Amino acid sequence: MNSQNKLKIINDPIYGFITIPSSIIFELIEHRYFQRLRRISQMGMSYLVYPGAHHTRFQHAIGAMHLMQKAVQTLIFKGVKISTEESEALYIAILLHDIGHGPFSHAMEHSIVEGIDHESISLLFMSELNKEFNNRLTLAIQIFSDNYHRNFFYQLISGQLDMDRLDYLKRDSFYTGVSEGSINSERLISMLNVVADKLVVEEKGIYSVEKFIIARRLMYWQVYLHKTSLVAEQLLTRLLKRAKYLVTNGVDINASKHLSFFLNCSITKKSINSEILDEFANLDDNDIISAMKSWQYEDDFVLSNISKMLLNRELLKIEIQIEEFDREYLSESKQKLMARYSITDEEASYFVFKGQITNQAYSMKKETIDLYTKQGKTIDVANASDHFNLKALSKKVVKNYMCYPKTNN
Numbered sequence: 001m002n003s004q005n006k007l008k009i010i011n012d013p014i015y016g017f018i019t020i021p022s023s024i025i026f027e028l029i030e031h032r033y034f035q036r037l038r039r040i041s042q043m044g045m046s047y048l049v050y051p052g053a054h055h056t057r058f059q060h061a062i063g064a065m066h067l068m069q070k071a072v073q074t075l076i077f078k079g080v081k082i083s084t085e086e087s088e089a090l091y092i093a094i095l096l097h098d099i100g101h102g103p104f105s106h107a108m109e110h111s112i113v114e115g116i117d118h119e120s121i122s123l124l125f126m127s128e129l130n131k132e133f134n135n136r137l138t139l140a141i142q143i144f145s146d147n148y149h150r151n152f153f154y155q156l157i158s159g160q161l162d163m164d165r166l167d168y169l170k171r172d173s174f175y176t177g178v179s180e181g182s183i184n185s186e187r188l189i190s191m192l193n194v195v196a197d198k199l200v201v202e203e204k205g206i207y208s209v210e211k212f213i214i215a216r217r218l219m220y221w222q223v224y225l226h227k228t229s230l231v232a233e234q235l236l237t238r239l240l241k242r243a244k245y246l247v248t249n250g251v252d253i254n255a256s257k258h259l260s261f262f263l264n265c266s267i268t269k270k271s272i273n274s275e276i277l278d279e280f281a282n283l284d285d286n287d288i289i290s291a292m293k294s295w296q297y298e299d300d301f302v303l304s305n306i307s308k309m310l311l312n313r314e315l316l317k318i319e320i321q322i323e324e325f326d327r328e329y330l331s332e333s334k335q336k337l338m339a340r341y342s343i344t345d346e347e348a349s350y351f352v353f354k355g356q357i358t359n360q361a362y363s364m365k366k367e368t369i370d371l372y373t374k375q376g377k378t379i380d381v382a383n384a385s386d387h388f389n390l391k392a393l394s395k396k397v398v399k400n401y402m403c404y405p406k407t408n409n
Contacts, residue, residue: 039284045232050176063167092140111240155199181219200372217361254294258282316403360396
């Protein structure tokens with residue numbers, strides 16, 4: 001196939017036609033590692049709340065790459081020197097930034113693959129792809145790892161106003177129907193510039209930045225930290241932990257070949273290798289859904305009931321409050337469950353538990369979003385804004401939650 005045939009366009013519901021900028025980008029999209037993202041949901045269990053939220057990591061990665069193209073074009077137009085090699089590396093880095101996500105996005109990180117976040121797995125995938133593509137991803141890996149001398153490149157990939165956030169807020173808002181999250185990404189990108197190797201927003205873009213920060217806060221409370229989604233994510237994590245516990249203790253449970261591999265192995269950051277990565281590349285949402293359909297008929301009380309809860313949307317009750325929940329309240333709920341079903345304290349703890357959620361729309365401690373004034377000064381948007389809420393949004397809000405069965409009274 002000649003390179004001309006590789007310069008395809010993709011029709012996206014958010015941005016319309018997206019152009020694939022080079023043959024290597026096309027080849028990476030065609031690779032089975034990347035194609036797996038078609039089978040990884042972007043928003044985990046959120047479809048239990050928002051039925052339209054069935055979009056995938058594949059769509060998000062393509063969208064983020066499109067926004068990166070727009071950002072690079074804007075910066076070059078404003079006189080920022082970015083070479084062809086650097087722009088291609090930026091497109092590769094943002095395209096592959098989520099390639100390490102497991103089934104239902106974050107559930108795997110806290111259950112059967114412990115101590116390894118998706119960013120680390122993304123980096124391992126990129127390293128494997130770099131071997132296949134004759135080291136053509138080396139610069140992209142340096143940028144993704146924040147090891148490149150031009151600091152603003154990393155900000156475009158993983159900053160407080162990066163292409164990742166600009167896409168997922170708009171995309172998730174579209175598919176959930178939560179209009180509060182809709183942001184004007186094109187306007188924000190058109191206001192970008194670089195001063196002293198740092199990404200800045202031109203002063204006239206202040207209101208677009210304010211809307212972005214407020215939209216992010218609203219999306220976290222209304223969508224990402226929605227109480228029903230939170231319960232479902234917690235149950236899925238506990239389901240996978242239980243499955244691993246049973247397999248470790250010699251219980252034979254039905255699962256796909258690739259899921260069984262991870263249930264039988266103890267995977268750490270140091271032990272992960274090409275073979276394990278290849279198994280991971282064959283794992284997607286379908287493995288988990290298929291396992292739950294089988295596990296609902298297992299003899300194990302925990303495995304069976306959590307599977308039914310998730311499949312039939314018969315979830316736990318959740319209470320959320322600012323104050324920490326009383327231990328006695330937790331213990332009392334657990335005792336009731338143990339008495340009702342004649343189960344152990346350990347088994348009851350899968351259904352009665354507490355935890356914390358945090359929401360911080362903007363951090364003044366990390367690399368800030370800086371405005372570039374007409375006087376040639378840079379200033380943190382939180383200090384420049386006349387919006388009385390913006391500094392308040394930089395404070396971390398912590399809430400406590402407790403989950404227990406609805407019939408547990």
